[in-house]
Amino acid sequence: MEHLERLESESIYIIREAYRKYKKIAMLWSIGKDSTVLLHLARKAFYGHCPIPLVHIDTTFKIPEMITYRDKIAQEWGLKLVVGKNEEALRDGMNPERGRLDCCTALKTEGLQQIMAKHEFQGLLMGIRRDEEGSRGKERYFSPRNKDFEWNFKEQPPELWNQFQTEFPAGTHVRVHPLLHWTELNVWQYILHENIPVIDLYFSKNGKRYRSLGCAPCTAPITSEAKNVEEIIEELKNTRETERSGRAQDQVDAYAMQKLRVRGYM
Amino acid sequence: MSRIQETLKIVIVGHVDHGKSTLIGRLLADTASVPQDRISAVQRRCTEQGKEMEYAFLLDALEEEQSQGITIDTTRIQFHSEKRDYVIIDAPGHKEFLKNMISGASDADAAFLLIDAQEGVREQTRRHASILKLLGVRQVHVVINKMDLLDYDQESFDQIVTDCQAALANAGLVARSYIPIAAKFGENIVHRSSNLTWYAGLTIIDTMDALTIEHSSHDAPVRLPVQDVYKFDHRRIIAGRLESGTLKAGDEIVCWPQGTRTRIKTLESWNLSEPPIELVQGLSVGVTLEDPVFLERGTLITNSDAPPLVGTHLTANVYWLGRNPLVMDRRYTIKITTQETSCEVKTIHRVYDSGDLSVISVEGGVPANFVGEVTLEAKQPLAFDPFAGVPETGRFVLMDGYEVCGGGIITGLAGEQSTDDHQEKEKSPAGAAKPLVLRKKLKRSIVVNQ
Numbered sequence A: 001m002e003h004l005e006r007l008e009s010e011s012i013y014i015i016r017e018a019y020r021k022y023k024k025i026a027m028l029w030s031i032g033k034d035s036t037v038l039l040h041l042a043r044k045a046f047y048g049h050c051p052i053p054l055v056h057i058d059t060t061f062k063i064p065e066m067i068t069y070r071d072k073i074a075q076e077w078g079l080k081l082v083v084g085k086n087e088e089a090l091r092d093g094m095n096p097e098r099g100r101l102d103c104c105t106a107l108k109t110e111g112l113q114q115i116m117a118k119h120e121f122q123g124l125l126m127g128i129r130r131d132e133e134g135s136r137g138k139e140r141y142f143s144p145r146n147k148d149f150e151w152n153f154k155e156q157p158p159e160l161w162n163q164f165q166t167e168f169p170a171g172t173h174v175r176v177h178p179l180l181h182w183t184e185l186n187v188w189q190y191i192l193h194e195n196i197p198v199i200d201l202y203f204s205k206n207g208k209r210y211r212s213l214g215c216a217p218c219t220a221p222i223t224s225e226a227k228n229v230e231e232i233i234e235e236l237k238n239t240r241e242t243e244r245s246g247r248a249q250d251q252v253d254a255y256a257m258q259k260l261r262v263r264g265y266m
Numbered sequence B: 001m002s003r004i005q006e007t008l009k010i011v012i013v014g015h016v017d018h019g020k021s022t023l024i025g026r027l028l029a030d031t032a033s034v035p036q037d038r039i040s041a042v043q044r045r046c047t048e049q050g051k052e053m054e055y056a057f058l059l060d061a062l063e064e065e066q067s068q069g070i071t072i073d074t075t076r077i078q079f080h081s082e083k084r085d086y087v088i089i090d091a092p093g094h095k096e097f098l099k100n101m102i103s104g105a106s107d108a109d110a111a112f113l114l115i116d117a118q119e120g121v122r123e124q125t126r127r128h129a130s131i132l133k134l135l136g137v138r139q140v141h142v143v144i145n146k147m148d149l150l151d152y153d154q155e156s157f158d159q160i161v162t163d164c165q166a167a168l169a170n171a172g173l174v175a176r177s178y179i180p181i182a183a184k185f186g187e188n189i190v191h192r193s194s195n196l197t198w199y200a201g202l203t204i205i206d207t208m209d210a211l212t213i214e215h216s217s218h219d220a221p222v223r224l225p226v227q228d229v230y231k232f233d234h235r236r237i238i239a240g241r242l243e244s245g246t247l248k249a250g251d252e253i254v255c256w257p258q259g260t261r262t263r264i265k266t267l268e269s270w271n272l273s274e275p276p277i278e279l280v281q282g283l284s285v286g287v288t289l290e291d292p293v294f295l296e297r298g299t300l301i302t303n304s305d306a307p308p309l310v311g312t313h314l315t316a317n318v319y320w321l322g323r324n325p326l327v328m329d330r331r332y333t334i335k336i337t338t339q340e341t342s343c344e345v346k347t348i349h350r351v352y353d354s355g356d357l358s359v360i361s362v363e364g365g366v367p368a369n370f371v372g373e374v375t376l377e378a379k380q381p382l383a384f385d386p387f388a389g390v391p392e393t394g395r396f397v398l399m400d401g402y403e404v405c406g407g408g409i410i411t412g413l414a415g416e417q418s419t420d421d422h423q424e425k426e427k428s429p430a431g432a433a434k435p436l437v438l439r440k441k442l443k444r445s446i447v448v449n450q
């Protein structure tokens, strides 16, 4: 079995497990490459169908092309799309200048919290990967969050032999991470192999491209000449910069991402 | 060197502080597998805290891990040598975090057991060795670290090797090699050490490159546990992961525990230029069947020549992790692949400490980090194999309430009248599972369709 096939198979198994275990389940779609690969894997797991609704948390600071791309794909693929916004925080004028971590918590974490509560989702599929940054490296495939959305990383359930703890006391929701074992390079190799359409912000224009997508004020493009998927793969094989180096919230302090994630961030 | 198109999973285990995280950090840095900005960030943080460079911080990313200098949870890191890709799993060495260690080690192709040259074999060294044995990790190499603290002395190394061989033999393991290193200084990891010239064996990286994945053979018994049944359109697709063997359209199959026979009609796929001709082990698959037979999540599909064992009673070795001991007269849930049912412990035959292997009385049940040889009675009949025959369908977890509290490997089917006659069945490979045993079991509780 080829390496990509093995990765794909493991992910499909987890997606099917989650779909079987949770009546109310959603998939987080950030429009980025990882969650788009996740969406593709779900369609593969269910033979062209996507029986799981997608949730997009709109901070209103997203790069405008992302919204256009989102609506186009949702229509073409016949997806059920739920858009969440923390209206109250936005009315209060929340923005990155009030502090990046506070802004992420209000617009992303709390925005997600609101939509989860409204739809009573028990499970949430997300495209995070262990190689993205340190605290994600410690994640489980099925990762419980208590009612306050907190992640108890010191007491995580054991996962052995593809047996996952899927049931938890009431009030818990479960983050399911089918791409946990993929790397950034794997994701691009798979996009190439499966011919998955990704948003063109990833491709170089005027010597710059986005390597990781987020909100416009906190995401900087990198210097790159990679104009298509093949060239991105070549570039990644030779880079020694981390993927999230263009994401401002990670650089706030050494443990910024862990702090955000303990409070329920993706 | 030609590259191998396979990713090998290697777990690094051993007693706390013996240098596991340092070894991996060094491996990443010395093969340029980790981004330079991550190394510089660690360097900066160590300088800020007035410490020497700690390569372990490349993995111990949680704040608590760095401030206490210990690994709390497993990390998996992908890296590559010139020869192939690896997933390296850093397992915590503390006793409290053994269940995290098991999460890390359960699917490893090979293990490196680290021993601090000055400290020698310690409690967790022994526990980890017996867990590796239980998990069925066969390729084990022992790494003697911190040779700098013994002035790189060969005699001291030989002494540790002798001690370690004895400890491993107790756990039923034989190491494939013993490698002297100094992880902190990167000696014998990627680069050969000039202080250890008496050592003629391979470095860590060369040892890794020499490993092979031990594949099961092409004619292994077919085992497809049903994960779900989909009816999104006109097709009724049976979905699951092919745990063992291969499948083609037209193959005759049997659905257990009912014993219903039918054939594979189609192999389903989506977004492939050509539909698959054959499904192989490890793939998440979907098939349709010739007849509308009843099946559901938990049904085990097999080929007709190699039936599984079917019954409510099984004998097993259980590694227990629960806060409360594993006891008789309490209901647990057993999960074997996608089968799930309530069960209880019928008999506890023997209980021993996974650390020093000392046997204790069976009266108090099986405490955490002890191994119990037990007979389990499931509420519903289960279809399974001896672990020695088909590992994927020969292992299970036990849940106490919501929590996964133990992992076990099946030694055989237990007769109700005698719990001791499993010895003989244990030896028979799954492929030769006696239909005789099956018929005996099936007559009692199960309707056989044909």
Ligand SMILES: Nc1nc2c(ncn2[C@@H]2O[C@H](COP(=O)(O)OP(=O)(O)O)[C@@H](O)[C@H]2O)c(=O)[nH]1
Pocket: B014, B015, B016, B017, B018, B019, B020, B021, B022, B023, B054, B056, B069, B070, B071, B093, B145, B146, B147, B148, B149, B181, B182, B183, B184, B185
């Ligand atoms: N002298 C010496 N110290 C080492 C060596 N390797 C690791 N250490 C130190 O041993 C301590 C424990 O290492 P760590 O990797 O955290 O151990 P772990 O608990 O097994 O992961 C750290 O302070 C390391 O710097 C070595 O080769 N020589």
Ligand SMILES: [Mg+2]
Pocket: B020, B021, B022, B056, B070, B071, B090, B091, B092, B093
């Ligand atoms: Mg460690």
